[in-house]
Amino acid sequence: MRITIVGGGEIGFAISQALSIEHEVSxxxxxxxxxxxxxxxxxxxxxxxxxxxxxxxxxxVAQADVLVACTGLDEVNIVACAIASRLGKPRTFCFVSREExxxxxxxxxxxxxxxxxxxxxxxxxxSDIERIIRVPGALDAETFVDGAIQMVEYRLDPxxxxxxxxxxxxxLPHGSLIVAVRxxxxxxxxxxxxxxxFDDRIVVIGTPEALRDVTERVTVAAGARRQRVTIIGGGAVxxxxxxxxxxxxxxxxxxxxxxxxxxxxxxxxLRRTLILNxxxxxxELLESEDVGRSDVLVSVIDNDERNLFASLLGRQLGVRRIxxxxxxxxxxxxxxxVGIDVAVSARGAAVASVLHQIxxxxxxxxxxxxxxxxxxxxxxxxxxxxxxxxxxxxxPLNSIVGAIVRGTHVVIPRGADRIQxxxxxxxxxxxxxxxxxxxxxxNVKSQS
Amino acid sequence: MxxxxxxxxxxxxxxxxxxxLLAPAGVAALYREWDDAVGFLVAFVVTGLVGxxxxxxxxxxxxxxxxxxxxxxxxxxxxxxxxxxxxxxIPYMWAGLGVIDALFESMSGITTTxxxxxxxxxxxxxxVFFWRALTQWLGGIGVIALFVAVLPRLAIGGRELFFAxxxxxxxxxLTPQLRQTxxxxxxxxxxxxxxxxxxxxxxxxxxFDAVCHALTTMAAGGFSPNAQSIAGYDSVAxxxxxxxxxxAAGANFAMQYRTVRGSRVAIAQDEEFRTYGAVxxxxxxxxxxFLFRTGIGAADALRQxxxxxxxxxxxxxxxxxxxxxxGDQSKMVLLLLMFVGGCAGSAAxxxxxxxxxxxxxxxxxxLRRTLHPRSILPVKLGHRVVPEQILRAVQVFMLFYLLTFxxxxxxxxxxxxxxxxxxxxxIACLGNIGPGFNAVGPMASFADLHxxxxxxxxxxxxxxxxxxxxxxxxxxxxPWRAARWGAIHGPGAGS
Numbered sequence: 040m041r042i043t044i045v046g047g048g049e050i051g052f053a054i055s056q057a058l059s060i061e062h063e064v065s066x067x068x069x070x071x072x073x074x075x076x077x078x079x080x081x082x083x084x085x086x087x088x089x090x091x092x093x094x095x096x097x098x099x100v101a102q103a104d105v106l107v108a109c110t111g112l113d114e115v116n117i118v119a120c121a122i123a124s125r126l127g128k129p130r131t132f133c134f135v136s137r138e139e140x141x142x143x144x145x146x147x148x149x150x151x152x153x154x155x156x157x158x159x160x161x162x163x164x165x166s167d168i169e170r171i172i173r174v175p176g177a178l179d180a181e182t183f184v185d186g187a188i189q190m191v192e193y194r195l196d197p198x199x200x201x202x203x204x205x206x207x208x209x210x211l212p213h214g215s216l217i218v219a220v221r222x223x224x225x226x227x228x229x230x231x232x233x234x235x236x237f238d239d240r241i242v243v244i245g246t247p248e249a250l251r252d253v254t255e256r257v258t259v260a261a262g263a264r265r266q267r268v269t270i271i272g273g274g275a276v277x278x279x280x281x282x283x284x285x286x287x288x289x290x291x292x293x294x295x296x297x298x299x300x301x302x303x304x305x306x307x308x309l310r311r312t313l314i315l316n317x318x319x320x321x322x323e324l325l326e327s328e329d330v331g332r333s334d335v336l337v338s339v340i341d342n343d344e345r346n347l348f349a350s351l352l353g354r355q356l357g358v359r360r361i362x363x364x365x366x367x368x369x370x371x372x373x374x375x376x377v378g379i380d381v382a383v384s385a386r387g388a389a390v391a392s393v394l395h396q397i398x399x400x401x402x403x404x405x406x407x408x409x410x411x412x413x414x415x416x417x418x419x420x421x422x423x424x425x426x427x428x429x430x431x432x433x434x435p436l437n438s439i440v441g442a443i444v445r446g447t448h449v450v451i452p453r454g455a456d457r458i459q460x461x462x463x464x465x466x467x468x469x470x471x472x473x474x475x476x477x478x479x480x481x482n483v484k485s486q487s
Numbered sequence: 488m489x490x491x492x493x494x495x496x497x498x499x500x501x502x503x504x505x506x507x508l509l510a511p512a513g514v515a516a517l518y519r520e521w522d523d524a525v526g527f528l529v530a531f532v533v534t535g536l537v538g539x540x541x542x543x544x545x546x547x548x549x550x551x552x553x554x555x556x557x558x559x560x561x562x563x564x565x566x567x568x569x570x571x572x573x574x575x576x577i578p579y580m581w582a583g584l585g586v587i588d589a590l591f592e593s594m595s596g597i598t599t600t601x602x603x604x605x606x607x608x609x610x611x612x613x614x615v616f617f618w619r620a621l622t623q624w625l626g627g628i629g630v631i632a633l634f635v636a637v638l639p640r641l642a643i644g645g646r647e648l649f650f651a652x653x654x655x656x657x658x659x660x661l662t663p664q665l666r667q668t669x670x671x672x673x674x675x676x677x678x679x680x681x682x683x684x685x686x687x688x689x690x691x692x693x694x695f696d697a698v699c700h701a702l703t704t705m706a707a708g709g710f711s712p713n714a715q716s717i718a719g720y721d722s723v724a725x726x727x728x729x730x731x732x733x734x735a736a737g738a739n740f741a742m743q744y745r746t747v748r749g750s751r752v753a754i755a756q757d758e759e760f761r762t763y764g765a766v767x768x769x770x771x772x773x774x775x776x777f778l779f780r781t782g783i784g785a786a787d788a789l790r791q792x793x794x795x796x797x798x799x800x801x802x803x804x805x806x807x808x809x810x811x812x813x814g815d816q817s818k819m820v821l822l823l824l825m826f827v828g829g830c831a832g833s834a835a836x837x838x839x840x841x842x843x844x845x846x847x848x849x850x851x852x853x854l855r856r857t858l859h860p861r862s863i864l865p866v867k868l869g870h871r872v873v874p875e876q877i878l879r880a881v882q883v884f885m886l887f888y889l890l891t892f893x894x895x896x897x898x899x900x901x902x903x904x905x906x907x908x909x910x911x912x913x914i915a916c917l918g919n920i921g922p923g924f925n926a927v928g929p930m931a932s933f934a935d936l937h938x939x940x941x942x943x944x945x946x947x948x949x950x951x952x953x954x955x956x957x958x959x960x961x962x963x964x965x966p967w968r969a970a971r972w973g974a975i976h977g978p979g980a981g982s
Contacts (some may be wrong), residue, residue: 080681210723296863299863302863303863303865303872305863306864306865306872307865307867307871307872313855313859313862314862314863314864315859315861315862315863316861316862316863327860327861328859328861441947
């Protein structure tokens, strides 16, 4: 595929990095110093304005299959998409940062500007965070196959009954499967005899019912009681999370916003959410509002340092789960090291979603877990594939079949379950093994 | 305040009112009550002359509506109601009432209250009863115009909120759109009046009575040509017909108009209407249970409860039975309803449902703020945030409303009435309801109260009808001290 990327910032770089191995990628950016960064990648770099048709042509837009406009300026992105769709027929992804442009996606603006998908990273981030909040105790949560399969990541806390026993002994409910364990910085795929330890992070795939049982065994947070959620920062992300949580009506939400004017605006738009005017790093306020008793603290200020500080205060006050927004990629790991349960970045979520949509039809990347160390792939088993049981397969190391989708039926497989032509597999694999896995299942004749 | 302008415009309005006196003259002539007919003609001539004289006195150019200022507007509104009430009392005096009684009756009509000093209904002719009904009906029209066009601009008691779509920029005067709104509402008002008259005719009420009741129902007035009010017809059908039309009269006319036209109702109005319906429903159920326990049959209890709840809550004041004879439990329900009132945008009196709604939300907000001192808690109506200055206006309105009620009740009791009579007489007049309990009960009259009490209650009707602040502001010296007769010329004046 020929892919043109407009904008060589963090997002553009991340997308290029992911796609340049398999696809023909060209990048457009105005700044010369950006080019150096792309030298390490196998991409064509075009210097110039993305709003100029000549520049777009030089980057091969006329022949491109996909165009991703991800500069920091919404207007530039929109114009780039509009021009590109006149020059050729690429599928266009347009990054925006304001709600007003989201409308381009569904009303007539779509035809006018030639935009196929509008990507709003903040909105993506908000819905990711909301999904995580909704599963008690979860550090990550995704749903696949229209909600028939869920993936949840937990940390094994001291109250959990899981550590110290082998997986075979745990007798996890049917329909659930531990696909990955992260201990320290190492990610491995457990087997029956593997033993879980305190502070491990485990990724479980299963049906929603089975995962509810697992949740109860993993964490004490899973009660019938409504969760209390405190959101620090009432910006675009904070507002959207609160709006989504209100719509689901399963949580009591408090938003702490330091700007009184913005607070008024939030209070005007939200119905049940309590808006507090104050600083999220003001210990006195956090204590007087009993933030320590929250089940979840979400810190989504647009400043990494303040987010970290607010989150650490929350941890000190005894909040069980802390989700923090991170802007700089480099900070992601650091945040989790110092005790933040979930560090998420708006860009990461958006990049994953765009990559998911760009990548081919037989293999889809459903989710990236553990900051990219693990991935969840969706594979279609081609026609002519000889049916065999999982036990007889020897798939590449570091991969595991998490679920088999057969028509409308979903199976969380055990050794005796069989794979046949036409099946769709949900596979967990490490970053390195992803390609091997793809090839292994695509090859009809591959034998054990 | 520029007195010339006030006098001039009030004069214009008074002159507009004068022809209304010809209608009862015609009715009186029709029934061959020649003496009454002459009285109405005299009143017509006097009213016309007073109006013209006031216009003259103001001098040319002083009636420029474009230059009416805030305080002038309030003065015009207050003066118009007062002058018309005085002139409208002429026919009553002609028919034999004393000055205070005639003024009370006239004010009760023009403010759509329905409190009466008539004791012997046989002593008056058809013309007088028609005049009573007509003043209420015209009072209703005036109040709708006032609420839609004038008070929102004067920002009285948070009024600007309830007609947000009507209130344009403040220095702009009557816009065509505003005029259209008023005309549309009047059309609906007239349509409902005709519909009710026809319905009552079909249900067996005599033509004259049907017309009088239709006129007083729509205005949420409550005058009846029958000494026994609606109870005098002893008809289940009439009771229910009147109940339905009273409920419509107490609802927002703008909302009804839009519903009839099939367009979407503004949520703020809808929210008030839902509350209005809910309060009425709860009160009906409670009252029905109380009545049922005193041995009234279920169907009768429901009919009486529905009629009386709607009648009192919408501040109409008809009686389908002598509720003075009810037990204290049942009376308590009605007494509480006297403090509610109908919806904003109707001719109903009282503090209005929407103000109670806002007060309830303000109370909840203060409770929450006690728990969370740093919280931002806007008060919303129909998903929209209500500005703080409107909330303050509503609170001040409620405070002054209750204060006026308390002062009125204290005076009436001090002048010899019993406690319940004093309390209900005060709220029945301030809220433009009509009947109260005991000595001022539905089958009794205000005639036996102390003359000073009657004057105080007349003032209360006036104050209550004009949303309290409009009148009370002139009880201060300040607007009078700043009053000038002529227009202030030169640039920068009139701001």
